Amino acid sequence: SQTIHQWPATLVQPVGSPLSLECTVEGTSNPNLYWYRQAAGRGLQLLFYSVGIGQISSEVPQNLSASRPQDRQFILSSKKLLLSDSGFYLCAWRPENTEAFFGQGTRLTVV
Amino acid sequence: AQKVTQAQTEISVVEKEDVTLDCVYETRDTTYYLFWYKQPPSGELVFLIRRNSFDEQNEISGRYSWNFQKSTSSFNFTITASQVVDSAVYFCALSEAMGNNRLAFGKGNQVVVIP
Numbered sequence: 001s002q003t004i005h006q007w008p009a010t011l012v013q014p015v016g017s018p019l020s021l022e023c024t025v026e027g028t029s030n031p032n033l034y035w036y037r038q039a040a041g042r043g044l045q046l047l048f049y050s051v052g053i054g055q056i057s058s059e060v061p062q063n064l065s066a067s068r069p070q071d072r073q074f075i076l077s078s079k080k081l082l083l084s085d086s087g088f089y090l091c092a093w094r095p096e097n098t099e100a101f102f103g104q105g106t107r108l109t110v111v
Numbered sequence: 112a113q114k115v116t117q118a119q120t121e122i123s124v125v126e127k128e129d130v131t132l133d134c135v136y137e138t139r140d141t142t143y144y145l146f147w148y149k150q151p152p153s154g155e156l157v158f159l160i161r162r163n164s165f166d167e168q169n170e171i172s173g174r175y176s177w178n179f180q181k182s183t184s185s186f187n188f189t190i191t192a193s194q195v196v197d198s199a200v201y202f203c204a205l206s207e208a209m210g211n212n213r214l215a216f217g218k219g220n221q222v223v224v225i226p
Contacts, residue, residue: 046214046216097163098161107154
């Protein structure tokens with residue numbers, strides 16, 4: 001069966017520090033992968049999605065970037081975190097035209 | 112471009128009351144998929160239902176029911192006889208079949224069930 005791993009679960013980082021969140025999927029190949037952010041008390045904002053290795057679609061211009069170095073690996077990065085980057089980050093994978101399956105999320109606090 | 116609107120931000124109901132969550136979507140595609148997810152306080156997203164644009168049958172699953180109306184571009188969700196465990200944020204989402212698999216969510220409805 002397919003599983004999705006996302007880590008770490010919580011993270012506290014100072015302003016200006018770099019960020020790397022990793023998401024990996026097991027048990028499937030060529031999944032569609034997504035990064036979402038949920039600010040406190042708000043909805044799910046789509047940040048990036050990827051339909052294949054090296055193919056990244058960016059939704060909102062911001063301080064973040066994403067990469068897909070391997071088929072089942074999706075990385076969210078920042079060179080210098082801002083206070084506004086705080087939030088709950090969710091990775092998801094999705095077979096073609098079906099529901100998405102989400103990781104457990106990373107709660108990021110930038111201080 | 113696809114868009115999902117969930118107008119009600121927070122809804123409070125007394126236990127055993129029914130609650131209906133509205134979802135209105137916009138798409139230029141004729142083939143698309145609609146979803147509802149539940150996010151309990153623990154934060155994980157739990158899939159509830161998927162509906163494709165060619166299937167307008169309403170669906171009932173236990174205390175949950177969904178009403179899909181293409182004519183009004185709505186996919187509403189009703190919880191019957193609400194329970195405290197139903198307290199969560201509920202998200203509606205849309206994916207266009209030809210939209211490169213972009214999956215967009217509404218802002219969510221925070222449901223608070225008061226015992």
